[in-house]
Amino acid sequence: MRLLCLVLLLPAVLTAKSGHSPKCLVSGTEKPINDAFSSGGEGTVVSLCPGSVHRLNSSIVFTSPRQTLTTLGNLKDGERAMLVVEGEELASAIRADCQQCSFAVIRSLIIDGNRPQLLRVPKGDALVEIGNAESQTVRDCRLYEPRGWSALHYREGDMKQCKSGHVADNEIGPCGEEWDDEYDGMDEVNPLWGNPRADGISLACKDSIVERNIVYDTTDGAIVLFGSANSKVKHNHIYSRTRVVLGGINLVDYEPWGGDYTGVSVHHNHLHAVGRYFKVGIVIGPASWSDDTESVVHSASVTDNSFSGGYWGYGIVVSSARDFTVLKNKIVWDGQEGEAKFGGVLGSRCPKAPENGKPTAFLINRGSAKGTFQEDMINGEVQHIICLNPDDRPYKPWRFRDSSAAISANQEKSPHYETTFDSRIAEALVSYQMSLLSSINSVTSKLDLLSDPSSHLERINAEQIDGKKETNGNRDIDALSTKIEELERGERRLKKTLDGLKIDFEVLSGQLKNNVDESKPVIEKIFLYGQTFLLGITPLSSSQQKILNRSLGGYSFLEFFGALLGVGTIGMTGIGLMQRWKRRIKSTKVY
16 A cells, blocks of 8 residues: 555656746846847747846847747746846847748837936847747736837848737836937937937837737837838827827838838727826828828728827827828827817927928828828818927936936036045134134133223224314323324224134135045044044944945045144134233223
């Protein structure tokens, strides 16, 4: 019987020892992931541990067909593994765009482009670069803050062979910064410090599906179709919440497919302008987006899409397009915002003559747009429609702090010297200076008090002299007048001396201010060691001591001692002067 039990238990024991439980990569860098893909070859599945963080100094690179990168268990919540871009010039976290990368899967990941910390990369690639193959999938991911021009880019391929991409159930945004003429300049093709704006999804892959994604605060286009014939864009939600969105769904690019949008269907998408300006919901035709009035796109349908919110420029704009169908799109009532509102003011790049049609739900240029269009579309001029700005002038573009290149350029133009000045030390020094001034004023007051008898007699005798001058006068008063004049001369000399003392103190005060960054660490050290010695307080910890040692830099104790010696000298001079004046007052007799 026992033997039978052992036989029955043996398979379970062997299964446990064989490591049947799936393995995952713990927090680290891109290296173990890339090693797994390069050594594993076709069909490799790299699972990252839930909650793990992988800091990237270079891109994760797919190398073979049917490779997958996911979080163990294909999670959809906050426990998904995180990829964080950290390389100085790195823009792409994942590159799955090799010709042999068909059937690649990127799933259940949180990917942080880290633009707020590392800033934009001029001409940087997308956060996820995929395409150049077929049947590739990105799903259940969160992508945000790309340093390059887009969060997710399906590229058409070296031989335009990309097809059957699938982008589903992702959360994408925020992406990019708003354009600032003062910082980025007026050249939108070659911006000085790199393109501030970024797309959410950029699709140049035929026969693809983009569905059930949530895309928000993308400062260029939320979902941009570059041709991509026979592709479907459906059931997506697009929001402008905290950053201006130029276009929600764009069908404006002539390249790389020569304006061919045959079979493209954009339907049942929901666009919401809920917090920040949304310039255009769905944009059709090159002239709608730019000054290109020659190129024409063709053969797509845009139907059954809805628009809500109170911060719209336009809902749909159509120009330079043929064989398009635009029907059954509608403005919906939002319970909080009410019916969608459309408005805006002309920006600096808007054409002046003729002006574009005024902000409205559906605008078409019937001279350049041919096809089947819903009846409520309003005819008007359309050229570079995204030049529109919000009503709330003056419009201040939203962006991160300056790029590293811009900071360097500004420093060359207007160099500034950084200090380790501490406001608390500055306040202490100012208080000390004010205390010295108060002490000097107190000494002056005491000197004035000691000299009050003569001053009082001076005033009395002055009145008597005036009175006598009006009468006859006598020699006693003349003698008294002489004494008073001597006292006045003495007082003037004293005042001159005190003024000189104040000037010397002000010079010293200026020196103290200029050298406060030198004095600060030494003052701290003296205070700390003095406190340790007198009060028995525990000395600094090793970490605090390291900070203090770093703060001392190259400054010496003698420099601060010299400053203290100067203050002491002035103080002693003031005390000596006061004593000398006291002796002089005592030796002075008034008759």
